[in-house]
Amino acid sequence: MATTGTGRATADRLTTGTAAHLRSFLREPVHLALLVAMPPLVVEGYGRAMSSFPEMPFVSTVPATLGRVNGAVFAAAFLAGLIGLFQVVAARRADDRLAICGFDRATLLASRLGAVLAVALAGAVVTFAVLRWQVTPEAPLVALGALVLAGATYGLLGILLGAVLPRELEGSLALVFVADLDTFLASGLVDVDTALVRALPLHYPHELFRAAVLEGSVATADLRGAVASLAVLLVAVLLVYTRVAGGDHA
Amino acid sequence: MPNKENSSDDGPGDRTVLRARDIEKTYASRVPLVGRTVEVLDGADLTLRAGEIVGIVGANGSGKSTLLEILVGSLAPDAGRVERSGTVGWCPQEPRLYDRLTVAETIDLFGTAYGLSEAEAADARDRLADRLDFERFLDYQVRHLSGGNRQKVNLAVALLHDPDVLLLDEPYTGFDWETYLAFWDLTADLTERGTAVAIISHFVSERERFDRVYELRDGTLTERDSAAATGDATDGSVADPSAAAVDGDGSGGEGLGDADGTDRSPGTGEVV
Numbered sequence: 001m002a003t004t005g006t007g008r009a010t011a012d013r014l015t016t017g018t019a020a021h022l023r024s025f026l027r028e029p030v031h032l033a034l035l036v037a038m039p040p041l042v043v044e045g046y047g048r049a050m051s052s053f054p055e056m057p058f059v060s061t062v063p064a065t066l067g068r069v070n071g072a073v074f075a076a077a078f079l080a081g082l083i084g085l086f087q088v089v090a091a092r093r094a095d096d097r098l099a100i101c102g103f104d105r106a107t108l109l110a111s112r113l114g115a116v117l118a119v120a121l122a123g124a125v126v127t128f129a130v131l132r133w134q135v136t137p138e139a140p141l142v143a144l145g146a147l148v149l150a151g152a153t154y155g156l157l158g159i160l161l162g163a164v165l166p167r168e169l170e171g172s173l174a175l176v177f178v179a180d181l182d183t184f185l186a187s188g189l190v191d192v193d194t195a196l197v198r199a200l201p202l203h204y205p206h207e208l209f210r211a212a213v214l215e216g217s218v219a220t221a222d223l224r225g226a227v228a229s230l231a232v233l234l235v236a237v238l239l240v241y242t243r244v245a246g247g248d249h250a
Numbered sequence: 251m252p253n254k255e256n257s258s259d260d261g262p263g264d265r266t267v268l269r270a271r272d273i274e275k276t277y278a279s280r281v282p283l284v285g286r287t288v289e290v291l292d293g294a295d296l297t298l299r300a301g302e303i304v305g306i307v308g309a310n311g312s313g314k315s316t317l318l319e320i321l322v323g324s325l326a327p328d329a330g331r332v333e334r335s336g337t338v339g340w341c342p343q344e345p346r347l348y349d350r351l352t353v354a355e356t357i358d359l360f361g362t363a364y365g366l367s368e369a370e371a372a373d374a375r376d377r378l379a380d381r382l383d384f385e386r387f388l389d390y391q392v393r394h395l396s397g398g399n400r401q402k403v404n405l406a407v408a409l410l411h412d413p414d415v416l417l418l419d420e421p422y423t424g425f426d427w428e429t430y431l432a433f434w435d436l437t438a439d440l441t442e443r444g445t446a447v448a449i450i451s452h453f454v455s456e457r458e459r460f461d462r463v464y465e466l467r468d469g470t471l472t473e474r475d476s477a478a479a480t481g482d483a484t485d486g487s488v489a490d491p492s493a494a495a496v497d498g499d500g501s502g503g504e505g506l507g508d509a510d511g512t513d514r515s516p517g518t519g520e521v522v
Contacts, residue, residue: 016362020351027350027391090349097346100324101407103363 010107017103017111021087022118031083035119039075039127046071047134061214066188068135069213073150073206074183076127080120080151081179084158085171087112088241092166105242109159113237116159120151131213138216146209149226153201154179156233163241201229266335267415267446268298268321273330275316290316291327292469298415298446303437305457306450308466314450315343317466318419321448336414337364343419343450345404349393353384353403356392357410364411371410378406381436383429398424405433409440416440416447434459 025031050067061069088095099105124147128140137143158175165171184190185197186206197203204225211217273294279285290313298304308314319325321332322340347356354375361371379385382402387395392403401424408416422430437447449460457463463474 013362016359020348020355020359023355024348024350093344093346094348096324097340097342097407098360098363100322100340101360101363102365 010104013103013107014111014114017108018114018118021091021112021115024091025083025087025115025119028086031086031119034079034082035123035126038079039072039123039130042075042078043068043071043127043130044134046074065135065214068131069210070183070187070189070206072127072131072147073186073202073209074179075130076120076124076147077150077154077183077202077205078175078179079123079127080116081154081158081161081175082172083119083123084116084155085162085175086158086168087116088159088162089166089168089171092162106238109238109241112159113156116155117152120155121148124148124151135213137213139212139218142212142218143209146205146212146226149230150202150205150209153205153226153230153233156230156237157201160233160237160240163237198225201233204229265300266297267300268296268335268338268448269333270294270296270317270321271331273317273320273332274328275313275320275325276328289469291320291466291471294330294466294469294471296321296448296464296471298448300414300444300446301441302461303441303447303449303459305460305463306448306466306471307452307457307463312466313469314466315419317471318342318417318448318450322417334415337411339408339411339413339416341405341408341416341418341421343423345392345400347392347400347403347407350391352389352391353379353395354388356403356407360407361410366411374410374412375406378409381432382406383432396424398426398429401425402429409436412445414445416445418447418449420450420452 047064047068050070051064053063053067055063095108099108124144127147128137128144131137131143132140154175157178158171161171161174165174179202182200182202183206185192185200186202188210204222207219207222208226211219211222273291273296275291276287276289278287294317296317306314306317316325318340319342320327320330321334322338323332323334324340324342348359351359357375358368358371361368361374364371366374375388376385379388382405384399384402384406387399387403392400395403401421405418405421408418408421422433425433437449441447449456451457451460464471465474466472
């Protein structure tokens with residue numbers, strides 16, 4: 001049997017790879033349970049926890065609403081990050097074999113990104129629906145877009161973590177630590193505005209989301225910052241995943 | 251049966267399809283003062299010619315799987331050079347497959363990787379499923395297969411594109427007797443068509459099937475006469491494949507794996 005020379009088009013590989021990764025995601029009950037259960041638990045958990053807080057002098061928003069806003073960003077981001085991490089770790093050796101068989105790593109990464117983005121979108125939609133139950137966003141489409149951005153950002157972070165730390169437990173712990181710290185510093189509960197805090201991945205998506213939900217505005221600077229964070233992570237993932245993931249390559 | 255006839259002077263056997271020279275590999279801990287450094291390969295040389303079947307033997311932990319991973323390009327050697335011509339098929343010792351894809355989806359995905367058209371992949375799938383007897387499991391997810399059936403799919407993935415060089419790391423682990431024999435028939439067909447096959451084996455009785463045998467010991471690869479090697483089991487080889495390769499229950503591994511997806515394939519892990 002002869003192979004088809006240059007093979008099927010890259011687009012064909014991309015489609016087949018993305019479909020395969022999505023099937024793998026949908027056939028894992030734990031992933032589906034996370035997608036359904038995490039957003040309501042986190043959004044309502046954060047909201048109810050914050051509802052016992054007194055009104056704070058430097059925060060104009062009702063604490064429960066602020067809690068739900070923070071919870072929504074955390075849920076959308078962490079869910080996508082976790083799935084990105086699990087996908088890369090679980091499929092590491094199979095990915096390695098697929099690459100050896102001729103599936104180039106850039107296309108493999110693109111197909112995995114496609115699957116993680118789809119999960120980020122699904123997570124953002126579920127999270128947004130849960131938020132809408134108690135909070136009416138002033139600019140709903142922008143708010144949903146900000147959640148997708150938060151999910152995509154952490155989806156990339158999950159893939160990056162999975163590439164450099166290919167263990168589910170250790171990777172999950174690292175991810176939860178980073179996401180907790182990131183959400184807390186971005187929440188506005190503490191008045192910290194340093195370059196380091198602004199460099200954290202959720203800072204700009206959080207600002208974008210908060211403004212869209214509470215004020216109905218789109219801060220262009222925040223949007224630029226969020227897209228820049230995403231771009232930086234994308235480059236990091238491209239560099240690391242294609243070199244590190246899947247084994248010890250020449 | 252050895253395939254000397256496929257390696258005649260004017261046959262395809264003159265054509266070297268894979269050559270490895272001075273391969274060195276050492277495993278060392280990335281963390282200072284933790285773990286130990288193990289020198290696995292120390293100047294290993296190997297040549298594969300079209301149409302021949304070569305055995306690679308050695309004790310557990312001698313570095314056979316490491317050598318095969320270097321030959322296929324999955325692992326980078328510390329030193330040395332590997333030259334390949336033509337397409338390569340690789341069957342790793344531990345199936346490297348996507349657990350939650352079905353067998354048919356797995357073949358479709360790897361077919362795409364090899365650059366096969368849909369029709370070519372479907373043809374290869376049907377041919378190999380019939381030959382290796384896993385037709386009725388095409389719609390099963392890989393995680394639901396028994397160890398033996400998973401190994402059949404593992405082997406089928408290596409054969410999909412009809413490679414010029416086939417590198418097999420204990421490919422029949424968990425096979426029932428019928429499939430074990432079918433495997434050797436398939437191998438004979440492949441070598442007749444000019445495919446070069448290298449197989450890691452632990453079975454003394456198989457050595458008469460090889461044209462040449464390489465023995466890996468203390469990091470060095472030595473070519474030995476296959477007939478002479480037949481009587482020497484000092485490397486930990488097993489005398490009878492029927493006692494070791496066949497599924498433990500003798501049922502042929504046709505059933506499903508454990509409900510929780512646990513791999514029931516016999517443990518043959520080689521720690522290097």
